[in-house]
Amino acid sequence: MSDFPWLLAMIAVPAVGAAVVAALPRERALLAKQVALGVGLVVLLLAVLTTLAFDAGGPRFQLTTSVPWIPDFGSDFALGVDGIALVMVLLVGVLVPLVVAASWHEADAGPRPVRVFFAWLLLLEAMMVGVFVATDVLLFYVFFEAMLVPMYFLIGSFGGPRRQYAAVKFFVYSLVGGLVMLASVIGLYVVSAAVLGEGTFAFDTLTRIDIDPDVQRLLFLGFFIAFAIKAPLVPFHTWLPDSGAEAPVGGAVLLVGVLDKVGTFGFIRYCLPLFPDASRFYAPFVLVLAVVGILYAALLAMGQSDMKRLVSYTSISHFGFIALGIFAFTIEAGTGAVLYMVNHGLATGLLFLVVGMLIARGGSRRIADYGGVAAKAPLLAGAFLVAGLASLALPGTGSFVSEFLVLIGSFPERPVFTVLATLGIILAALYVLLMYQRTMHGPARGVLLQEDPAEPLPEGGGATATATLTTPRRTLRVADLGRRELTVVAPLVALILVLGVYPQPLIDLIEPAVVATLDDMGASGGTDR
């Protein structure tokens, strides 16, 4: 089974799928959706099979494929997964089909062809898989940059009213980061040529060469800035609320759920093992950014009136936790940080999806335009609450396990930073419950109130939705989750709860890779187990 090129297949299938979808005639919109969903499900199946083929106790990189790519530069098309990359690929596999289903009608009304939306989505999936499974630094860089293109078009062509501004801002920020990283990638090659006599981009080889600490600090910065913009960390964050708010909901889920994780993935995969001395040198600085980000973004989230911007800010706060876990340099915190990436993808993915479902009903992103929705749409409210509770890391949800691991693992090394970060759990409760209370609780109000109670309901059920809630003249009319929406929400809710009770299988996958990373950088605690 391990001879099959699983990783290549997970890049090729969605890439080919994207081409097929793009080639469909414009009027075959439904077929485009069905193909996209089918491809997404195939990739999910591949990801699951890959996980089964992966041996958690085996060598670090497995299921490797390598063909010479640019021999002149010593660069190979080299793929392989460790536990960290594997769980990220699983996350991609889970989210994409759900996003396809959730975005079923996303592009129906717009001026651009439906097939284009889904083609970009599938191409994005191919790039996201590629960025996680590349084991050649140049190849990683190529995927890292190429990933921008489909997301740029998803935001710019299918987004909200200010989509152009948001898309350009997203692109420019990412591009600046990418170019700085390119400089470091080239620098890394030059250094390897100087040390080995022949330059290489192979990750494994590069982690084993000794780089002068001063050079490390310079090269580290190139990678770090790119990843800090991508993650994003405060103060590189201001593009995300715009992109998150203007992107179509499916795009926002993948943007915040996966794309941004490439930044934190980059920290642990590239910054730490390639530049161990520089990582240690800059750690206090990064931790300051992380903890400031946790508290600052949480306070900002509280102050938002736009639900999608609010969720974007909560993510910035969460990325602070992930960065804290990575730069604490302990097994517990590192494992927690990687687990956090997965759980955050599920939790914030669900939150974005549910918020999107509410916005689809009311046509407004403003919190103040809703109120008392729970009375008429209990399933929507329930899914909203689960997503919110996962976002505030309540025990029983997967997010709790990861946040707990990050904090308890960081505390022995960095007690002051950890104590400050822990205050973030109060703020998280505030921003989640304020939004939930204002939209779901209280008396009925806002855009969903309708004058004429005799009008028929929109599709999608809600048998009791005819009862009046406030004055007889204006009634809250909102359909509860329909079958398609339930199909999207239910798997995420189930995963969030299962990973909250029994996270150990994922931890067992992640931990060896974290241990290997810490060993690479010779960090204390790396050899304890």
Added chain:
Amino acid sequence: MSETLPADGLLGWSWLLIALPLAGAAVLLLGGRRTDRWGHLLGTATVGAAFLLALLCTVQLAGQDGTPADVELFTFIATGELDVTAGLLFDPLSAVFVLLITGVGSLIHVYSIGYMAHDPGRRRFFAYLNLFVAAMLLLVLGNSFVALYVGWEGVGLASYLLIAFWYTRPGAATAAKKAFIMNRVGDVGLALAIFIMFAQLGTTSYAGVFGSVGTLAGGTITAIGLLLLLGACGKSGQFPLQAWLPDAMEGPTPVSALIHAATMVTAGVYLIARSAPIYDLTPTARAVVLAVGALTLLIGAIAGCAYDDIKKVLAYSTVSQIGYMFLAVGLGPAGYVAGLAHLLTHGFFKAGLFLGAGSVMHAMDDQVDMRRFGGLWNKLPVTFATFGLGYLALIGFPFLSGYYTKDAIIEAAFDRADVWGWLLGGVAILGAGLTAFYMTRLMLMTFFGRRRWTEGQHPHEAPAVMTVPMILLALGSIGAGFVLVVATPLADWLEPVFGPPEEAAHAIPPVVVAAIVTGVAAIGVLAAWLFVGRREVPVTAPVRVSPVTRAARHALYADAVNESLFMRPGQWLTRALVWVDNRGVDGAVNGLAAGLGGSSSRLGRAQTGFVRTYALGMLGGAVVVAGALLAVTAG
């Protein structure tokens, strides 16, 4: 604590105690409207079954002389040096709590069948109530601080859901949020305590922590003790985190009885009693526990005197009574058993009082203003009788439940035989007088005097499904104190946990203490009669009142302090930061990017000039590359 037995027999099945109500909640939540007809029965049955199982487990535990049983379930989180096993500890202490939770919980489930009979959300109500029981049982059964934390936040969620049960009322929604947030403040303390335990001892299990806590420096132990206390204060509504509990009365009354009187709010007492091996090593933290308890028992009692809302009076009474329990466990070995005994009897009589209040509200169209009650004693005879017994138990009427357990706490305080002992004992006696005052005021305004009902009200006694639980709890109000303190001493049962009961050298003979407490309580009753019983009760509260009364009516301004210290500055800070982020941070970066692009509004103006920006970016990148190469070759 040192010795445990592997769980065999029924104790091996003790995880079912949690699983049963949890499964009930899952069925009711996932089953949807299909379960509307029988959901409440399933919910009640699962808790009843858990109670029976708890009884059998306790019998087995008694059979092995109280040697704790450790039930290992599965590996929850294991990475690096952290190893958290999902496991249960069934020992005499947890057994006491499990019996209280499932016993009172069963009665309140039964009562709720009647109380919520006409509520369209009844199924949801029972689902949440079951969820609460499951989380609460996890809290007291977990064998590590992490398991406790999971249950701790779990009951917080259930409490949130149930306070907000009637969520279309803004008051209920806000109260629920307030409860959750204030609890989270406490949870930070609990979490940090756990972090310190792991950092210093490498473990979070009770056995591991208690076994090695003695090796830590005194300051560290004190820090742990104080952080645990912060958590306990949040959950138990103790100073300075007491302000959420009275607001929590927005929830349905059975919730107030079960969660916000008998069980969840006593979790703080459980935490401190469970952590006795830690507190035994830190007199400082223990002194703070004492101070918090004494202060809160006074704050609660004073506020209880001034409110007209029957549930709020009972809520402040709960705050005050838990203050007594904190005071007791703050005394250390001399007080643990007394505090827990009071916790149990309080569980009976306060749950009974709340159910009685619910019955009154049921009869009076959900009215809670005592100024609109009066003369109900002969309309609601069963409620009056059971409520009256709970009242007598609470004010410490001789030989009823509260008499034994509250007196034990006051005696233990005096037994310290120093100036602090006298002070604490004095505060506790003063509190007893205030308790007698506010409870007598409540009785007089509700059941006696002129009928000040809203027109058209015809109060009638509740159905048997509600009165039977009230009667059973009233029996507890009568006998629980005698049973626990005199007949089958709780101290002996808890000996495996807290060690053999000490024969304290009483500073003041117990008879004298009892006489003083009873005398002061009698003065409180008399005062209430003079102020309330003898006069006509105005239907609207008098406006021109003394500053003391005004302060009491505002619960000594706890909300005002929270608002001006945290809420308003927080809102101000948030608004300022939003402005800074939009104008400052984003503006600066935009300006920088635009500067690179050569025009100040490039980003704002869509895609025009985009390619140029791109090209310039490339150029900038090339410059950096060249610089990096130079640096590398030079280095």
